Amino acid sequence: MKNKPVNTDGAAVVSVSSVVGKKEYDGPLGEKFDVHDETDRFGQKTFELSESEMQREAMSLTLGKAGLSAADIGAVFAGDLLNQCVGSAYGLIEYDVPYFGLYGACSTAAEGLTLAAMLTSKGIYDRCMSVTSSHNASAERQYRNPLEYGGQRPPTAQWTVTGSGAYLVEGGYGKNSAEHSDGLSPMAYITEVMPGIVVQKGVTDLTNMGAAMAPAAVESLLGYFDSTGTGPDDFDLIITGDLGFEGTSILREILAVSGKDPGDRLTDCGMLIYDRYGQDVHSGGSGCGCSSVVLAAHFLPMLKSGELNDVLFLGTGAMSSPAATRQGQVIPGVAHLLRLMSPAAYERGAKR
Amino acid sequence: MKNKPVNTDGAAVVSVSSVVGKKEYDGPLGEKFDVHDETDRFGQKTFELSESEMQREAMSLTLGKAGLSAADIGAVFAGDLLNQCVGSAYGLIEYDVPYFGLYGACSTAAEGLTLAAMLTSKGIYDRCMSVTSSHNASAERQYRNPLEYGGQRPPTAQWTVTGSGAYLVEGGYGKNSAEHSDGLSPMAYITEVMPGIVVQKGVTDLTNMGAAMAPAAVESLLGYFDSTGTGPDDFDLIITGDLGFEGTSILREILAVSGKDPGDRLTDCGMLIYDRYGQDVHSGGSGCGCSSVVLAAHFLPMLKSGELNDVLFLGTGAMSSPAATRQGQVIPGVAHLLRLMSPAAYERGAKR
Numbered sequence: 001m002k003n004k005p006v007n008t009d010g011a012a013v014v015s016v017s018s019v020v021g022k023k024e025y026d027g028p029l030g031e032k033f034d035v036h037d038e039t040d041r042f043g044q045k046t047f048e049l050s051e052s053e054m055q056r057e058a059m060s061l062t063l064g065k066a067g068l069s070a071a072d073i074g075a076v077f078a079g080d081l082l083n084q085c086v087g088s089a090y091g092l093i094e095y096d097v098p099y100f101g102l103y104g105a106c107s108t109a110a111e112g113l114t115l116a117a118m119l120t121s122k123g124i125y126d127r128c129m130s131v132t133s134s135h136n137a138s139a140e141r142q143y144r145n146p147l148e149y150g151g152q153r154p155p156t157a158q159w160t161v162t163g164s165g166a167y168l169v170e171g172g173y174g175k176n177s178a179e180h181s182d183g184l185s186p187m188a189y190i191t192e193v194m195p196g197i198v199v200q201k202g203v204t205d206l207t208n209m210g211a212a213m214a215p216a217a218v219e220s221l222l223g224y225f226d227s228t229g230t231g232p233d234d235f236d237l238i239i240t241g242d243l244g245f246e247g248t249s250i251l252r253e254i255l256a257v258s259g260k261d262p263g264d265r266l267t268d269c270g271m272l273i274y275d276r277y278g279q280d281v282h283s284g285g286s287g288c289g290c291s292s293v294v295l296a297a298h299f300l301p302m303l304k305s306g307e308l309n310d311v312l313f314l315g316t317g318a319m320s321s322p323a324a325t326r327q328g329q330v331i332p333g334v335a336h337l338l339r340l341m342s343p344a345a346y347e348r349g350a351k352r
Numbered sequence: 353m354k355n356k357p358v359n360t361d362g363a364a365v366v367s368v369s370s371v372v373g374k375k376e377y378d379g380p381l382g383e384k385f386d387v388h389d390e391t392d393r394f395g396q397k398t399f400e401l402s403e404s405e406m407q408r409e410a411m412s413l414t415l416g417k418a419g420l421s422a423a424d425i426g427a428v429f430a431g432d433l434l435n436q437c438v439g440s441a442y443g444l445i446e447y448d449v450p451y452f453g454l455y456g457a458c459s460t461a462a463e464g465l466t467l468a469a470m471l472t473s474k475g476i477y478d479r480c481m482s483v484t485s486s487h488n489a490s491a492e493r494q495y496r497n498p499l500e501y502g503g504q505r506p507p508t509a510q511w512t513v514t515g516s517g518a519y520l521v522e523g524g525y526g527k528n529s530a531e532h533s534d535g536l537s538p539m540a541y542i543t544e545v546m547p548g549i550v551v552q553k554g555v556t557d558l559t560n561m562g563a564a565m566a567p568a569a570v571e572s573l574l575g576y577f578d579s580t581g582t583g584p585d586d587f588d589l590i591i592t593g594d595l596g597f598e599g600t601s602i603l604r605e606i607l608a609v610s611g612k613d614p615g616d617r618l619t620d621c622g623m624l625i626y627d628r629y630g631q632d633v634h635s636g637g638s639g640c641g642c643s644s645v646v647l648a649a650h651f652l653p654m655l656k657s658g659e660l661n662d663v664l665f666l667g668t669g670a671m672s673s674p675a676a677t678r679q680g681q682v683i684p685g686v687a688h689l690l691r692l693m694s695p696a697a698y699e700r701g702a703k704r
Contacts, residue, residue: 083674086675086676089673101456103455124358195450196451199445321441323400323438324436327398
């Protein structure tokens with residue numbers, strides 16, 4: 001099957017929250033995040049538990065903003081970068097909500113949003129949540145070296161974001177009713193989703209996730225353009241998850257030679273979250289938390305206000321495994337694509 | 353929300369396959385599995401790649417039995433026990449099918465079947481697959497000790513199954529049409545699914561997965577009985593994934609004191625796959641591959657023939673993490689429940 005988008009009419013993101021660490025708060029988007037902790041610890045003894053606590057807080061905040069409780073949620077899609085996804089398993093254990101554990105590396109927020117949109121759009125559940133996280137200290141310890149080791153980072157390396165984003169997706173939004181029967185209003189409609197295909201192009205460098213993920217973004221983006229007859233000019237922005245500066249330059253080059261030069265419509269959550277020169281992050285941010293908190297705190301409010309009207313969001317993930325890399329395996333990538341529309345644009349479209 | 357089942361009318365399992373290692377072939381169900389390898393290697397250099405190769409073969413076989421190719425599949429749900437789920441990422445990389453990575457520990461086959469049933473039931477996709485695996489050598493190395501170490505196993509320990517099962521789930525099966533427009537016939541209908549809630553009851557023993565998972569099975573099973581007004585006597589069998597002898601005895605005891613004594617209707621894939629006394633497996637089989645190959649090779653043919661007509665299948669998982677356990681954390685469990693009906697019983701029900 002040539003990959004093609006799935007219509008998810010009626011599904012909308014209605015509440016989000018973002019919880020981050022100190023470096024993310026100190027970055028250019030810092031003031032937009034709901035909660036931060038100067039110590040990156042969130043009151044916990046280990047970095048792994050700190051990550052779980054971020055998820056717990058993010059889910060709680062998202063529910064609170066919507067005036068809902070866990071009992072109102074049909075299912076939660078959750079994942080993180082830790083082995084056995086324990087950031088999620090422990091973070092969400094106090095919520096009695098049916099739990100789907102996901103592993104999509106840094107694409108997990110998009111994977112969860114994709115499934116949430118599919119299920120709520122068809123009324124299988126009224127409301128689903130997607131909750132994901134990463135923590136710089138827990139990820140570096142597991143994937144590369146403990147921070148105390150002080151390993152030197154090459155220019156292509158990205159900085160794993162300490163952060164967790166939680167999204168509440170609700171179905172039943174008709175074309176002419178911006179407000180739901182429960183009184184909630186959409187921040188953005190998820191009109192289409194296109195889950196990605198796993199691709200690899202021979203990258204084996206654990207310190208160059210951008211290069212491993214860029215081919216997956218190419219596959220999903222060109223596949224979407226092709227199957228819908230659209231191009232970069234049809235969208236306000238094309239937002240990738242965490243290709244960083246290195247991966248984005250690769251994506252940009254391949255799109256240009258494919259006749260789909262995105263110009264300045266292409267942006268990346270990993271390039272936005274830190275001050276490239278002031279914060280020593282080399283190729284930018286990465287991790288399940290990266291796209292999750294930037295989409296929640298930066299782009300979704302712009303969609304809600306109508307500052308953005310029609311965007312493509314691609315959650316990018318590198319299924320990077322230290323054990324597999326030591327065995328000489330390449331790093332597979334995947335990119336899940338979602339089309340997000342502002343309430344204003346969605347309703348205008350409905351009236352055409 | 354009190355957990356309750358989701359109707360997935362119209363979804364059916366139409367093709368399955370099972371690929372196993374030597375010990376599984378030597379067990380009581382050995383002749384039922386499609387493929388086995390006496391060396392557990394499947395022609396590969398590492399055990400991790402052997403696991404991937406099992407997934408590749410299982411997916412290929414399931415497609416072949418149905419006369420379909422990867423291009424006919426809308427999406428695949430895949431997962432395994434390896435860190436970063438690389439058994440699946442590498443195993444399925446050659447198939448150009450939209451890929452949802454799952455992590456549900458040993459419950460992953462049920463998690464994938466649940467999502468496949470939901471999505472095909474509502475026509476979001478015509479066909480989805482669920483592909484999962486585990487390998488004794490790769491799992492023991494990662495979770496406990498390399499096999500060469502010869503660590504002593506306590507009586508509660510289970511034996512990780514070397515195996516992979518692949519399921520093809522198709523939607524569009526009406527109440528009075530046992531054959532689909534594409535000529536495929538259901539092996540069993542998935543009439544309801546109830547994804548599980550994460551629960552823990554204080555178990556921290558990495559060598560007693562049964563005890564960690566049994567409370568989750570209780571939660572899902574009693575929840576299902578409660579919300580549907582049914583009990584054990586309403587089903588031919590209640591099949592758990594891999595509680596093993598230890599976990600099953602715990603489940604049986606809790607059900608009995610809850611007034612839902614299942615008698616001899618309760619069985620467990622982990623108890624069936626090996627000869628308890630002849631194969632030195634202590635508490636039975638476990639792993640993503642366990643319930644996956646036993647359901648595919650043993651129970652689904654019995655449903656297709658009408659030897660079984662109406663069963664509950666609970667994929668049980670312990671989100672057991674060596675790192676978390678070293679930090680003193682408990683082991684969370686989850687159990688995803690599916691109701692499976694034979695074609696004959698389903699059609700009889702439709703005529704009532």
